[in-house]
Amino acid sequence: MSGAGLQIKGVDKFYGPVDHGVHAVKQLSMEIAKGEIVALLGSSGCGKTSTLRMIAGFEAVSRGQISLAGREVHTFAPVKRNVAMAFEGYSLYPPLTVRENIAFALKASKLPQSLVDEKVAYIAKLLEIEDILGRYPSSISGGQQQRASLGRALIRDADLHLLDEPMGQLEPQLRAILRGRIKHYIKEKGLTAILVTHDQTEANALADRIAVMEGGVLQQFDTPQMIKERPANLFTGTFVGEPPMNVFDATVTVSGDTMVFGLNEGVRLEYAVSDFSPAVLAELRNRKKVSLGIRPYAVRREDGGVPARVSVSQWLGDQTHIAADFAGGTMVLVEHDRVRLGLGDMIALKLDPHNLHVFDGESGVAVSHGPELA
Amino acid sequence: METTSTLEKTLRLLALTLVVIFFMFPIFWIFLMSFQTNETILRIPPQVIFEPTLSNYTALITGKLTSAAGTLDIAFMKNLGNSVFLSVTSVALALVLGVPAAYAFARHKFKGSEDIAFTLLSFRFAPPLLVLLPLTQYFQWLGLANTYIGLIWVYQLICLPLILWIVRGYFEDISADVEYAYRIAGHSWFATFRRIALPLAGPGIAAAGLLAFIFAWNNFVFALVLASADKQPVTVGALAFVTSSGIQYGQIAAAIVLSVTPTLALALYAQRYLVEGLSLGAVKG
Ligand SMILES: Nc1ncnc2c1ncn2[C@@H]1O[C@H](COP(=O)(O)OP(=O)(O)O)[C@@H](O)[C@H]1O
Ligand SMILES: [Mg+2]
Numbered sequence: 001m002s003g004a005g006l007q008i009k010g011v012d013k014f015y016g017p018v019d020h021g022v023h024a025v026k027q028l029s030m031e032i033a034k035g036e037i038v039a040l041l042g043s044s045g046c047g048k049t050s051t052l053r054m055i056a057g058f059e060a061v062s063r064g065q066i067s068l069a070g071r072e073v074h075t076f077a078p079v080k081r082n083v084a085m086a087f088e089g090y091s092l093y094p095p096l097t098v099r100e101n102i103a104f105a106l107k108a109s110k111l112p113q114s115l116v117d118e119k120v121a122y123i124a125k126l127l128e129i130e131d132i133l134g135r136y137p138s139s140i141s142g143g144q145q146q147r148a149s150l151g152r153a154l155i156r157d158a159d160l161h162l163l164d165e166p167m168g169q170l171e172p173q174l175r176a177i178l179r180g181r182i183k184h185y186i187k188e189k190g191l192t193a194i195l196v197t198h199d200q201t202e203a204n205a206l207a208d209r210i211a212v213m214e215g216g217v218l219q220q221f222d223t224p225q226m227i228k229e230r231p232a233n234l235f236t237g238t239f240v241g242e243p244p245m246n247v248f249d250a251t252v253t254v255s256g257d258t259m260v261f262g263l264n265e266g267v268r269l270e271y272a273v274s275d276f277s278p279a280v281l282a283e284l285r286n287r288k289k290v291s292l293g294i295r296p297y298a299v300r301r302e303d304g305g306v307p308a309r310v311s312v313s314q315w316l317g318d319q320t321h322i323a324a325d326f327a328g329g330t331m332v333l334v335e336h337d338r339v340r341l342g343l344g345d346m347i348a349l350k351l352d353p354h355n356l357h358v359f360d361g362e363s364g365v366a367v368s369h370g371p372e373l374a
Numbered sequence: 375m376e377t378t379s380t381l382e383k384t385l386r387l388l389a390l391t392l393v394v395i396f397f398m399f400p401i402f403w404i405f406l407m408s409f410q411t412n413e414t415i416l417r418i419p420p421q422v423i424f425e426p427t428l429s430n431y432t433a434l435i436t437g438k439l440t441s442a443a444g445t446l447d448i449a450f451m452k453n454l455g456n457s458v459f460l461s462v463t464s465v466a467l468a469l470v471l472g473v474p475a476a477y478a479f480a481r482h483k484f485k486g487s488e489d490i491a492f493t494l495l496s497f498r499f500a501p502p503l504l505v506l507l508p509l510t511q512y513f514q515w516l517g518l519a520n521t522y523i524g525l526i527w528v529y530q531l532i533c534l535p536l537i538l539w540i541v542r543g544y545f546e547d548i549s550a551d552v553e554y555a556y557r558i559a560g561h562s563w564f565a566t567f568r569r570i571a572l573p574l575a576g577p578g579i580a581a582a583g584l585l586a587f588i589f590a591w592n593n594f595v596f597a598l599v600l601a602s603a604d605k606q607p608v609t610v611g612a613l614a615f616v617t618s619s620g621i622q623y624g625q626i627a628a629a630i631v632l633s634v635t636p637t638l639a640l641a642l643y644a645q646r647y648l649v650e651g652l653s654l655g656a657v658k659g
Contacts, residue, residue, distance in 0.1 A: 089551055
């Protein structure tokens, strides 16, 4: 694996003077295998585009190394890196038609015209832009421009494809259809791709692994399932997952056979010590303050649980979202059945120990997921 | 509602007409003068009705000026040729030097790049005469005095800053990503400049070139100081009509009409490019 794919080692990006300018990307290190699709997921301004532009060669790295297909490319000119990119702002060439825009990506490869035509036709069909191939960028919609720009990137045989928010402008139905097709196309051709997005559904659907970024720092780099089940810190825990994870400040006390999480307003969650592994117990014993997280799908209503007062209850057609006042905050829970609850109704909540995520109260780093250490 | 808007329209039209008359009247008057003899021009009170004559134009074109004191050779056509040659070559040189420089300033910001660009612009701030006096000395010394090369060189003081600053703005308006998209597809830096940046900034470059041409054409003082009669453009050549036996108003007027026509035509033509060039911002994003 090493050598064939992409390796980023200790990369920093400063806009302006090194160590004094805007620190957009901080000590980024990651390895992407050949043939892998990775989603770069994070909120706006977290450094996703900066990362892509350094890989493509449009921005110099302030520190660190980037290797691609066994070559150290971070000092190369863009033309030498053999990377394809779909730009956030489309960046189509205005005097050319959509067809010419897509085809010019192949000019440098000196393919025969018939093969170019064939490839363009294939990509256009894939992205549903066959009817606008003869039009100019200024005369088509944002969504169409975006697909043309995506086509211009996908048509190439590059060592790496960088797709910067490639579907942000598309209507949801089309986006859902294209997701599947694009993934199939990339996998079939064995391409390696980094997809930038702030849409976690897109990341989950397309990517083999997700890199969650925030504030220029890589928070976690793992499979969609691991990120959901074992978030590395409070940020990933709350950022990924819809509706977001419920989080409450808590203190931990262990006495005899019971462990107690003390929440605000005197709420006490009691568990048997045997519900947690000895290592987790040892870790928790040393901490005074933790953040306790539980996903909305994992909260159960059960007689004898902790009482909570319903503030919102909404049937969404396929599931019910309930919000309830709990321990000085709000607990959100999701149930698959239609639940009829009114404002102010009392419910009893049960938080099973194997669904609890415990994070350090100060650093937010995950301590345990269920009975196991993080 | 309807009436106020008609009133407003009328008032606007009136104001516009006044402004146009105010600015166009001298030109119109000169145009009339160019078809009159000195006698009719100097008649008091001035007359709008006169018998038009083409004698001023024929005198300019044949180069023979007949006046009370005899005939005089004038080099107006030669001057016109000089004007065309000096302006065209100066603008061409300024484009060859200025467009790549403008691209560099637009795309590669480095420490001090803004200062260098501003220094180049500041050439326009200096009063030309101040620059010229020491320059005549140097030009004598270098053997550049009274040469076309020397003049074209000095004309760069007019053309180069203009082109540099205008074209730089147009390059800055082109999204860098359009160029990146081309470069990443395996094209060199130079191919990108030639096939993407240049065509996209084309209307802007044309507009800047035409403006520079007009400025070069209208220049007076550089050629007055640095060139002798056979190298002088029309702006200086017109001085020949001030003769010992009087001022040839009719011929001056005809000379003005002839020398203004090319620039006027170019300005009207450039207008289209300027508008087209300004809408280039739509390329962004
Ligand atoms: N050319 C630039 N000059 C200065 N700051 C920049 C530049 N490009 C991006 N930034 C800053 O770097 C940070 C990361 O930006 P970006 O990589 O575009 O984030 P994202 O793509 O995740 O939205 C932001 O704070 C942004 O303001
Ligand atoms: Mg971005």
